[in-house]
Amino acid sequence: MSILQAENLTFSYPDGENKGQEVLHGIDLAIEEGSFVAVLGHNGSGKSTLAKHFNAILLPCGGKVYAMGIDTKDEKRLLELRKSVGMVFQNPDNQIIATVVEEDVAFALENLGVPHDEMEKRVTEALSVVDMLAYRGHAPHLLSGGQKQRVAIAGIIAMRPKVLILDEPTAMLDPKGRKEVMAALKRLNREEGITVLLITHYMDEAVQADRVVVMNEGKVLLDDTPHEVFQNIGLLQSVALDVPQSAELMYALRAEDIKVPLSVLTDENCVEVLINLLEGKYGDYRNQKFNA
DSSP states (O other): OEEEEEEEEEEEOSSSTTTTOEEEEEEEEEEETTOEEEEEOOTTSSHHHHHHHHTTSSOOSEEEEEETTEETTOGGGHHHHHHHEEEEOSOGGGTOOSSSHHHHHHHHHHHTTOOHHHHHHHHHHHHHHTTOGGGTTSOGGGSOHHHHHHHHHHHHHTTOOSEEEEESTTTTSOHHHHHHHHHHHHHHHHHHOOEEEEEOSOHHHHTTSSEEEEEETTEEEEEEOHHHHTTOHHHHHHTTOOOOHHHHHHHHHHHTTOOOOSOOOSHHHHHHHHHHHHTTOOOSOTTOOOOO
8 A cells, every 4th residue: 555655746946046947757656554765866856855745845736645645735634644744854953942852752742732641651652662761851952963863753753653754864963873763763664664765865774775766857767676776886876876885896796707696785795795705605696685
């Protein structure tokens, strides 16, 4: 079942230097319930513009967008939509407004009139899910970047959304913070069943998704599993995108007619293949599949 869907979506910004210029060109995309989808693309490819349509921050100029089966142009159901489709942005400082962590997570619930006992339960559950329960009484400004972003995510999941959309949530974080946030997202997806749509420019994050959508110039260029997408190394590089270093190394070895698979995406799998090569145990690995 598609929980998010764009049908022939077109969009042009109404003002600014690109006024009237079409940014999205007839996008058709369906996101299945319970999936973890990464969206890649260089700056200006339209990936963030697309994400904002699924939360009704932006509305289509042409075509239709549905979230939870709700037409995003239906103003009467906007609150219902946004309770089910949460969105997290790059900078957690722009989303954290309270002076205590648990108060920040409870903020949206208070505005929705959630009873106090229920609110406390949801705050505790949300902070537990992102592994921040021990910090519930802390001041957010004293937390690390990764911890702040996890608090921002907790504030959204306390509303118990069905979908979590994240627009480059790790862009301002160090490697440790990025790892913390990705672990929280994978846990939300696998254990809580929340559909995750992750906008990112980090290849190592994209390989952890079930599916990768690559955008270029306002259109969907590729849409498949990480293993399939990242075998298109030449195409990805032609649109100014990197590929996982492990995949790039396998591609270079294959160019030298060394029989290695192109489906290697992680450092662990890469090490395994290289050890086998050095020990002369590899045989013909070209069609072997590796898990991310």
